[in-house]
Amino acid sequence: MSRPPGRKQENHKISRELFVLTYGALVAQLCKDYEKDEDVNICLDRMGYGIGIRLIDDFLARSAVKKCRSYSETADMIAQVAFKMYLGVTASVSCSSAAGNEFSLILDKNPLVDFVEELPAERASLCYCNLLCGVIRGALEMVHLAAEVTFLQDRLKGDAVTEIGITFLRKAEDRKHKRNK
Amino acid sequence: MAIFSVYVVNKAGGLIYQLDHYAPRADTEKTFSFPLDLVLRPHDERVVVAFGQRDGIRVGHAVLAINGAEVNGRFTADGKDVLEFLGNPANYPVSIRFGRHRLSSNEKLMLASMFHSLFAIGSQLSPEVGSSGIEMLETDTFKLHCFQTLTGIKFVVLADPRQAGIDSLLRKIYEIYSDFALKNPFYSLEMPIRCELFDQNLKLALEVAEKAGPFGPGS
Numbered sequence: 001m002s003r004p005p006g007r008k009q010e011n012h013k014i015s016r017e018l019f020v021l022t023y024g025a026l027v028a029q030l031c032k033d034y035e036k037d038e039d040v041n042i043c044l045d046r047m048g049y050g051i052g053i054r055l056i057d058d059f060l061a062r063s064a065v066k067k068c069r070s071y072s073e074t075a076d077m078i079a080q081v082a083f084k085m086y087l088g089v090t091a092s093v094s095c096s097s098a099a100g101n102e103f104s105l106i107l108d109k110n111p112l113v114d115f116v117e118e119l120p121a122e123r124a125s126l127c128y129c130n131l132l133c134g135v136i137r138g139a140l141e142m143v144h145l146a147a148e149v150t151f152l153q154d155r156l157k158g159d160a161v162t163e164i165g166i167t168f169l170r171k172a173e174d175r176k177h178k179r180n181k
Numbered sequence: 182m183a184i185f186s187v188y189v190v191n192k193a194g195g196l197i198y199q200l201d202h203y204a205p206r207a208d209t210e211k212t213f214s215f216p217l218d219l220v221l222r223p224h225d226e227r228v229v230v231a232f233g234q235r236d237g238i239r240v241g242h243a244v245l246a247i248n249g250a251e252v253n254g255r256f257t258a259d260g261k262d263v264l265e266f267l268g269n270p271a272n273y274p275v276s277i278r279f280g281r282h283r284l285s286s287n288e289k290l291m292l293a294s295m296f297h298s299l300f301a302i303g304s305q306l307s308p309e310v311g312s313s314g315i316e317m318l319e320t321d322t323f324k325l326h327c328f329q330t331l332t333g334i335k336f337v338v339l340a341d342p343r344q345a346g347i348d349s350l351l352r353k354i355y356e357i358y359s360d361f362a363l364k365n366p367f368y369s370l371e372m373p374i375r376c377e378l379f380d381q382n383l384k385l386a387l388e389v390a391e392k393a394g395p396f397g398p399g400s
Contacts, residue, residue: 053370054359054363054364054370056332057330057332057334057355057358057359057363058359058360058363058364060330060331060332060355060359061330061352061355061356061358061359062356062359064352067331142332143331143332144333
């Protein structure tokens with residue numbers, strides 16, 4: 001994270017292992033608390049949402065990016081700038097719909113699953129990194145972009161890559177403009 | 182060189198944080214004999230000086246206390262109307278304290294929501310599409326700078342007109358907000374900010390900006 005040089009703060013670096021372990025412990029506890037995979041996924045998504053609505057201001061304050069003028073700019077911003085800033089990896093973006101509102105972020109390396117090989121048999125439909133989906137959804141909502149974010153492919157489930165799908169829903173402002181006309 | 186105050190307004194136009202940073206204005210207390218050579222008139226909830234400026238008592242100053250007892254709006258501490266009291270020669274000589282009326286927190290809330298509406302009107306009046314709202318409001322005694330984030334929060338800083346570097350100060354305040362308010366799990370979004378660390382770091386940032394003076398912060 002970049003901080004202005006005037007600030008007299010010790011370099012606060014927490015080890016990545018601790019972060020990955022913390023996340024793993026979180027998912028493990030949720031698995032103990034809930035029987036169904038769907039419940040765990042929903043819980044992770046909700047937690048991620050709570051993080052995302054706060055993280056967006058941190059991202060905007062530190063990266064000082066300008067307002068994105070299109071969905072594809074937004075998806076690029078998430079994949080290249082935000083992922084780099086918070087997870088240290090970048091994702092590649094591809095647009096998967098003619099309407100221009102569905103995008104996929106393909107992650108080669110996912111630091112959260114560094115130490116996980118595959119999901120146990122009884123947790124086959126668990127989305128381990130669903131927190132990330134919630135974070136993206138919450139962050140987008142705070143800049144007035146409603147979106148649905150889900151995992152399309154997951155290496156833990158045997159797919160080749162990890163793919164996060166972002167579908168931008170119709171903006172509420174568009175409806176407002178139509179009413180004024 | 183001074184920064185007078187900082188206001189933080191949430192998405193709905195409600196004031197969630199306010200800080201007054203200026204030195205307390207000097208009040209003037211003087212003893213008067215009948216007849217009073219100042220012209221006083223009622224204004225809103227107060228009695229203000231309309232004419233007859235002298236010795237540090239300026240037009241616009243409000244009556245703050247009579248004979249040491251603070252007035253309650255337009256009435257003295259014991260319930261009498263101030264103008265009636267001062268019109269009666271039997272009450273003289275009287276000692277009156279005049280000073281600039283400080284905004285109450287209700288007034289600040291009202292002004293913040295009014296500014297929020299004006300900000301929205303500002304962006305709609307623009308001949309260009311997609312214009313920002315009010316960024317600066319200039320008067321002869323202060324400049325008001327406003328920065329709206331992409332998430333809808335507004336940071337408003339009132340400063341001396343010669344003070345430079347307010348833009349970077351506004352961005353710094355945004356960083357401080359995203360650190361000490363948002364990362365505090367016990368702070369709910371859009372609610373008044375009551376975080377000690379936010380206060381401390383904000384005051385530090387204001388001092389740094391003030392020291393830098395008219396040339397802006399060094400970094």
